[in-house]
Each structure stands twice: as structure tokens, then as C-alpha cells.
Amino acid sequence: MKLIGVDVGGTFTDLVYVDTQVAESTIHKVATTPHDPSEGVLNGVVELCKRAEVDPGSIDHVLHGTTIATNAILEHDGVEAGMITNEGYRDIIQIGRHQRPQHYSIMQEVPWQDRPLVKRRYRKTVAGRVAPPSGEIMEALDEEGVRRAARELKERGINSIAICFLFSYLNPEQELRARELVLEEHPDCFVTTSSSVSPQFREFERFTTTAMNAFIGPKVRTYVARLESDLAAHGLSADLHIMCSNGGVATADMVAARPVLTLLSGPAAGVLGGGWAGALSDRDHVITFDVGGTSADIGIVRGGVFEEATARDTAIAGFPLLVPMIDIHTIGAGGGSIAYLDAGGAFCVGPRSAGARPGPAAYGHGGDQPTVTDANVVLGRLDGENFLGGEMALDAEASVRVVSALAAELGMTPEATADGVMKIVNANMANLIRSRTVQKGLDPRSFSLVAFGGGGPLQAVDVAAELGIPEVIIPPAPGITSAMGLTTTDLKYDAVRTAFVSTRRMDLPALHQSFASMESEIGRQFAADGLSPDEYRFERSADLRYVGQGYELRVTVPGGAMDEAALASMFAEFADKHLTEYGHVHAEDPIEIVNVRVTGIGTMPKLHAPVLKPRQSLDDALIRHKDCVFRVNGSLETLSTPLYLRDALPVDQDFQGPAIIIQKDTTSIVRPQDRMTADSKGNLIIKLGVEG
Missing domain, CATH: 3.30.1490 (Dna Ligase; domain 1)
Known part of the structure; x- marks a missing residue:
């Protein structure tokens, strides 16, 4: 079987081609096209097929992780939706529950009140009632009332309607009939029922989940249909499958009808990829650590099983959900996170980010604020001559300039300031992991940390050391681990x-x-x-x-x-x-x-372990030495540090840090007190605090 995995990120769209019969894979990155992500996906797929020298018509499956639904919710950029519900229950999705996001704040934002998914004027009520506990019909559905509501919403230009009746999880009969009536009056409408999206109790969460499906439905349906059409026009007759929040993929038709299933599509693929990398080296107890430009995502895998979010923890942009989701948590901490002094003079890093444009000062796009990336440049941990495989030069002088300006405010040296940036951002990331392990009764010291994304391997050893995690695993292609995760699922x-x-x-x-x-x-x-x-x-x-x-x-x-x-x-x-x-x-x-x-x-065909080419000695992997700053026994020291090309590292030969491991999609750090091995499965294994 021939597979293509495509993961759309904010800056890059990552792709991997896999031939499951010969255990070969080819990776590729293209720029994301925010105005229409399907354009970047299509460009990437066509270029990847050329690079892999494969006929597009021979591809069997395209597996896609998308942020269309997520971004629509985060940016509140869905469609104007309507709702039909029981008389007297028009405001369930506005009132919510007595719990508020912040119990004691008088300035808090309550998402379902400040930016409702369905405006009150578009919520219509009709007579009819299903009664618990058996779901008998207590009051007949007012069918003419449903028709009237559908006509009124159609006249107002509403083309997406959520049908939410009390106790429909016991008996969906009235919701299904209402859907038929709405489509008779408004055939082109996107109609979704709560009994089809989330047939379980808790009416506020069920109604909100259904309203969210209606809010994002037309946009996702249009995107999926356009992508299928464009792929076919370029000779790809492959089945299109979309990654869902539960860690599996679904057909394009399923996702078009229930787009709410894809709200954690991209991050879920990352957790799968991290779990796959851990399993390659026989680790089934791992914490996945995905660091990009603006955020860090973590997931937990215990005994090879991905942790799922509970009903009380499942939410997107503050809106509660009732759909199965891998337990993924995110903070605003990444390579673009800005370091600054707040109004009280406290030293802070993130969640504000420089983004992709202008980005960190080191990128040379006009960034004038110090970021985590700039701090890594000042410490010597990023090499300007080998960034992105030499395709992008780093402006080290710009990084020194912006970090020095912050250092002057703090009365510290640039190196000490850059180290302070590292300590703060790593502490924030460690606290995120604590919230999902220590606070849940799990001991992080019993896990391995699988680090990926562009920034994960840069920060991983320090984060692991703060938590007492004994080892860090760097997957074969950290920058596209989410795309690879798509090809490991079912x-x-x-x-x-x-x-x-x-x-x-x-x-x-x-x-x-x-x-x-x-x-x-x-x-x-x-x-x-x-x-x-x-x-x-x-x-x-x-x-x-x-x-x-x-x-x-x-x-x-x-x-x-x-x-x-x-x-x-x-x-x-x-x-x-x-x-x-x-x-x-x-x-x-x-x-x-x-x-x-x-x-x-x-069962779907899957990605195999990478096949490694024969390699020679460690000296053959050496690029050169350069000065890098590390914290040793509590003090900052500048050490002559070897830079190694990852693809040339000898297999199963461990060596002592310090070291900088260079590859196109990321840079990995080995501290002086750690030892590292490139194992036979393609992973880098870094043992913390082990000196030879």
C-alpha cells in the first residue's frame, strides 16, 4: 500500500510518503497557504510524488490532519447558524451551568455568553417532548412549528441548523423527524441533530457540541469536498481520510457530516506519532512533547494506550464538548515566545509570540523582540550555517542585539539573560506536564519524554531534568512527526x-x-x-x-x-x-x-520502522566544533561543543555530551552530563545525568 500523510500547521504543511511493502518513506515540507489550506496540501502532495518518483494515481490513501475546524472555533470564524429546540429551552447554550471558568473573577470571559455559537435571535422553539427514563413521547412534535422555524431561518439567510431536543439520547425520533421537515423546507441547509453528534446526557454540553457542529459544518464540508475534487483533478484517486480527535481517522463523508470530530486533528496526530516513536524503541510509557513556534502540546501514553480526556476536561476555546478526544493539553510556549518584563518588573516568557512573520529576530524578517529562538542562538545551540539544512541563514547579530537589550533592563549579561529565558520557558513546559501527571497521581519519573516538533528536541533535556524524567527520545524526523503519526493509525x-x-x-x-x-x-x-x-x-x-x-x-x-x-x-x-x-x-x-x-x-496499512543506511564512526558524523553555553554544576560555562550530522551517527554507539545534533527539521541538544545513543530503530536516546 502507498500512503501519504499530510499535516497542516500554521507555518508549514508537513508531508510523508510511505510504501508499506518496501518500508520506504520520503518526507517533504511546503509553506502553508492560510487563505486556502487545501492549496498548500495539493502543492505538497504533487511535489512529494515527484520527489518520491511515484505516480500520483498509484497512491492508495491520503491521510490528513487539518486545523480547519480548530481555527474556525479559535477565531470564531464559523457560519451564522440557527437552532431549533424545545419550548422554554431556548437559552440552554447561553446559560450553561452554575460553574464558571473562573469562580471568583468579576472580569472573566464566559465564552458561551460572550461569543455564542448561535445568536439568540436565530434560536427557535417548538412544542414536543420526550420524557425520561424510557424515552416515551410525552408531547407530540409540532411539525408545522418546525416548518415555520425552518422557513424563518431560511429567510434570514441561515444555511446551517442544529436540532437539539431534551432527552433525545433516549429516543431520537422527534429530532430525526424535525430534520426531515427542515430539509423539506430548506433542502440546501446543513442540518445536524444532537442525537447523531453526541447521544448522551448533559443537555448543555450536548447542545453546545451540536451547535459547534453547525457552526463549523459548512466550512469543513466545503473544504473536504474541494480537497477531494482537487486531488482527483491531479490524478489522485486515493481514498481521503481525516484525522479525528479520538486518535483514529474517518472517511471524508463522515467528517463532512460530523466535523466536530476533527477539533484536535493535528495535535492528535502528533501524540500518535510520539507514541509510535516510543514503541519503536520498546517504550510504551511515554509523554509526548510537541513544541512549535507558538505553543507546546503534551499527551500521555500508558502501556501503549493513549489517555482520553474526561467529560469535565473536554473543551475547545472554552466551549465544553461531548466527543471522544485524546487528552492533549497546550500552553503558549514555543520558539517564537517573547521574553519581556511585565508592568511589575517580572521576567516573563510567553504566551505572546512573534509568530512566523516577523518571527524571532534571528529569522531576519524584522523581528525586534527577544524570543526563545533568539536565546538559543545566543547560547550557541542553533547553528546559523545549518539551519533548515542550510536553506535558511540565521542572523546571530540580531539575536544578540535583542537579547542584550533585555539584559540591560535586567542588569545581566546576554548569556545569563538567554539562560534565564530557557529556565522560565522550560519551567512553564514542565508545569504543563506536572498538571497531567503529578496532579493526576502519575509519576513522571516512570515515563520517557518523546520530543518532537521544531522546538521539542531543543528544550527536552532541560524539561526532563526538571521533572526527573530519566530519558528523552527524539524520533527519526521530529519536525514531521505529526504527519508520520497519520500513517500509524486506523x-x-x-x-x-x-x-x-x-x-x-x-x-x-x-x-x-x-x-x-x-x-x-x-x-x-x-x-x-x-x-x-x-x-x-x-x-x-x-x-x-x-x-x-x-x-x-x-x-x-x-x-x-x-x-x-x-x-x-x-x-x-x-x-x-x-x-x-x-x-x-x-x-x-x-x-x-x-x-x-x-x-x-x-485496520489500515501502516508506517514501518525506518531502514537505516550503513554508517561509519562518530568522527565521520562530525561537522565541526563551536562554543556553546551550558549550565554545569549550577554555573554557566562556555564549552567547545561538537556538531554532528544526525544521518551519519553510528548506530548503537553511545557517547558523552555536550553535543549538538543537526538535521534539517530540528536541532537536538545533549548536555555535558548526559549520554546519547542513535539506536537501531532510528531514534536518538538521551540518558539524563549519566556520565561515562
């Missing part, structure tokens, strides 16, 4: 049902029926995708809590019949997770099964 579809059964009133046959119906539903989707039953499998899970608790914990559910043994397994895992999360368990208290879930995984 088709992945999720289904969910709200159960609300407890140990006080357990209904095993009903639970079994829920699992069976979800597996049948996903199986039909796989069949439509052309997969046979032996090409996919199912994984079951459930959301559990003690009766009376407000939030749940996710546990695995054994396959087969639901019986007492399956329940015992679920409850034992729940107790373990509750102890880890909260520090205690209540062994005698009743447990409630809130939601039951099925994940369908359809």
Missing part, C-alpha cells in the same frame, strides 16, 4: 449510549443489548467503507461513578456476554482509577454505570 468510530443503571438496580440484558446494537451500527459503517468483518474489531468501555457524584471515570468492559464476572472486572478497575484520581475509594457505596461505549477499529 479507522476509528465511536458510539455511546446513556444507561443510568447502578448496583442497586442492574439490568444486564439491557446493557448487553446496548453494546450489541452499537457494534451493529459501527459494523454497518465499516461495511460501507468496504471493510470485511475480519478487518475490524470492537473495544467496549463504560463511564462509572459512585451514585451522587457529578463526573465519571472511564473503564474497559470485557467482550462477550454481560455477566457478573464482567461487572466485577469493571468495578475493580473503577476502584483502582478512583484511588489514583481522588486518593480514596468507597468500597461499600453503590456504583452507577452512566454511559456505555463501543469503539470500532478498522
Whole structure:
């Protein structure tokens, strides 16, 4: 099989071509085209095929990580959407819950009130009601009212409508009928129902998720359709699959109908790529560390399994969501993060960023503020002659100038100031990792840190040292790890049902029926995708809590019949997770099964481990020596440091730092107190604090 993975970033679009039969791959980068990202994707795919000397018509799958949906939410740049809901519930998405983002601030922004996804004048109400607990129809749907609402919204120019009724997760009949009526009145409308997007309880989150789908739907649908058309026009008949937030890919048709599934498309691919790199070197307990120009993303992989976000943690731009997502957290810390003194005289780094233009002063595009990149230049850790494989020269004098100006304000030397920039940004990144490990009962010292992105390998050893993490892993191509992650995943579809059964009133046959119906539903989707039953499998899970608790914990559910043994397994895992999360368990208290879930995984062809060319000695990899500044035993020292070409490093030969490892898409740092090995799988393994 021949695959192309394409990940669109803010500055560059990264691509990788993979032939799974001969274990060959080719990487490429092109400039992102913000006005129309599909243009950059198409340019990159065509150029990559030429570079790899492959016929575009022979490509089997194009796997794409996109920021279209994410940017539409972050920039609040979706369409003007409408909503049809029950009488009396017009303002659910405006009121929200009693919890506010910041409990005690009188100046806070509440996203769903300050910038609602659906303006109040476009929210229409109709009579009709589904009643719990069984989902019976308590009041018939006012079909003429639905038609009238659809006509009114059409007259106002609304071409995307969310249909959100109470308790539709128990019985979607009224939502489905309302959708039919809307399309009869407004055939060109993008119509989305809450029961199709997120059929589970919590009406505020369900309604908001559906409104978000309506807000971004037309833009994503247009983008996907245009990309498919343009690829076909250039001779690519390959299947287009889009990366979803759950760590799997979905078909273009699925994403066009439910674009809300792609809100963490790019970062999710990065976590997959980081997990793949760790697995190459037999590490299944890793923290993925993706540092770009403006932000740093981290994800957690335990036992080879990606951590998923819980209902209370799943949000985008402050809006709560009810869709499966890999647990990814981000801060504004990257190579372009600006160092400055705030109004109180405190030394700060980020979250303000110089961006791509003008960017750091070292880029020579007019940047006049000191950044993390400039600090690395001042410390000698970036080499102006070998940046981006020599395709871009760095202006070291400009970096010294802007860092020296900040140093004058602080009364410090430029080198000490640059080191201070490093300490602050690394501490911010370490605190992000602590929030997802230490504060969750996980010991970061039991993990390896997989560092990638343009800036990850530059910062990784210092961040790992601050957390006590014993080793850093640098993947084969750190700058395109997200694109490579796209070629390591499978088709992945999720289904969910709200159960609300407890140990006080357990209904095993009903639970079994829920699992069976979800597996049948996903199986039909796989069949439509052309997969046979032996090409996919199912994984079951459930959301559990003690009766009376407000939030749940996710546990695995054994396959087969639901019986007492399956329940015992679920409850034992729940107790373990509750102890880890909260520090205690209540062994005698009743447990409630809130939601039951099925994940369908359809096997896709995958990227193999890289095949390394024969290499000679360490001396053959040496470019030259240069002066670099490192902190040694608490003091700054300038050391003559060897610069090595990564592709020429001998395999499985470890050596002592300091060292700077040069490759086209990033620079890796080895401190004087660390040892490094280029292993046979293509990774760099840096052991911290190990002196030979």
C-alpha cells in the first residue's frame, strides 16, 4: 500500500510518503497557504510524488490532519447558524451551568455568553417532548412549528441548523423527524441533530457540541469536498481520510457530516506519532512533547494506550464538548515566545509570540523582540550555517542585539539573560506536564519524554531534568512527526449510549443489548467503507461513578456476554482509577454505570520502522566544533561543543555530551552530563545525568 500523510500547521504543511511493502518513506515540507489550506496540501502532495518518483494515481490513501475546524472555533470564524429546540429551552447554550471558568473573577470571559455559537435571535422553539427514563413521547412534535422555524431561518439567510431536543439520547425520533421537515423546507441547509453528534446526557454540553457542529459544518464540508475534487483533478484517486480527535481517522463523508470530530486533528496526530516513536524503541510509557513556534502540546501514553480526556476536561476555546478526544493539553510556549518584563518588573516568557512573520529576530524578517529562538542562538545551540539544512541563514547579530537589550533592563549579561529565558520557558513546559501527571497521581519519573516538533528536541533535556524524567527520545524526523503519526493509525468510530443503571438496580440484558446494537451500527459503517468483518474489531468501555457524584471515570468492559464476572472486572478497575484520581475509594457505596461505549477499529496499512543506511564512526558524523553555553554544576560555562550530522551517527554507539545534533527539521541538544545513543530503530536516546 502507498500512503501519504499530510499535516497542516500554521507555518508549514508537513508531508510523508510511505510504501508499506518496501518500508520506504520520503518526507517533504511546503509553506502553508492560510487563505486556502487545501492549496498548500495539493502543492505538497504533487511535489512529494515527484520527489518520491511515484505516480500520483498509484497512491492508495491520503491521510490528513487539518486545523480547519480548530481555527474556525479559535477565531470564531464559523457560519451564522440557527437552532431549533424545545419550548422554554431556548437559552440552554447561553446559560450553561452554575460553574464558571473562573469562580471568583468579576472580569472573566464566559465564552458561551460572550461569543455564542448561535445568536439568540436565530434560536427557535417548538412544542414536543420526550420524557425520561424510557424515552416515551410525552408531547407530540409540532411539525408545522418546525416548518415555520425552518422557513424563518431560511429567510434570514441561515444555511446551517442544529436540532437539539431534551432527552433525545433516549429516543431520537422527534429530532430525526424535525430534520426531515427542515430539509423539506430548506433542502440546501446543513442540518445536524444532537442525537447523531453526541447521544448522551448533559443537555448543555450536548447542545453546545451540536451547535459547534453547525457552526463549523459548512466550512469543513466545503473544504473536504474541494480537497477531494482537487486531488482527483491531479490524478489522485486515493481514498481521503481525516484525522479525528479520538486518535483514529474517518472517511471524508463522515467528517463532512460530523466535523466536530476533527477539533484536535493535528495535535492528535502528533501524540500518535510520539507514541509510535516510543514503541519503536520498546517504550510504551511515554509523554509526548510537541513544541512549535507558538505553543507546546503534551499527551500521555500508558502501556501503549493513549489517555482520553474526561467529560469535565473536554473543551475547545472554552466551549465544553461531548466527543471522544485524546487528552492533549497546550500552553503558549514555543520558539517564537517573547521574553519581556511585565508592568511589575517580572521576567516573563510567553504566551505572546512573534509568530512566523516577523518571527524571532534571528529569522531576519524584522523581528525586534527577544524570543526563545533568539536565546538559543545566543547560547550557541542553533547553528546559523545549518539551519533548515542550510536553506535558511540565521542572523546571530540580531539575536544578540535583542537579547542584550533585555539584559540591560535586567542588569545581566546576554548569556545569563538567554539562560534565564530557557529556565522560565522550560519551567512553564514542565508545569504543563506536572498538571497531567503529578496532579493526576502519575509519576513522571516512570515515563520517557518523546520530543518532537521544531522546538521539542531543543528544550527536552532541560524539561526532563526538571521533572526527573530519566530519558528523552527524539524520533527519526521530529519536525514531521505529526504527519508520520497519520500513517500509524486506523479507522476509528465511536458510539455511546446513556444507561443510568447502578448496583442497586442492574439490568444486564439491557446493557448487553446496548453494546450489541452499537457494534451493529459501527459494523454497518465499516461495511460501507468496504471493510470485511475480519478487518475490524470492537473495544467496549463504560463511564462509572459512585451514585451522587457529578463526573465519571472511564473503564474497559470485557467482550462477550454481560455477566457478573464482567461487572466485577469493571468495578475493580473503577476502584483502582478512583484511588489514583481522588486518593480514596468507597468500597461499600453503590456504583452507577452512566454511559456505555463501543469503539470500532478498522485496520489500515501502516508506517514501518525506518531502514537505516550503513554508517561509519562518530568522527565521520562530525561537522565541526563551536562554543556553546551550558549550565554545569549550577554555573554557566562556555564549552567547545561538537556538531554532528544526525544521518551519519553510528548506530548503537553511545557517547558523552555536550553535543549538538543537526538535521534539517530540528536541532537536538545533549548536555555535558548526559549520554546519547542513535539506536537501531532510528531514534536518538538521551540518558539524563549519566556520565561515562
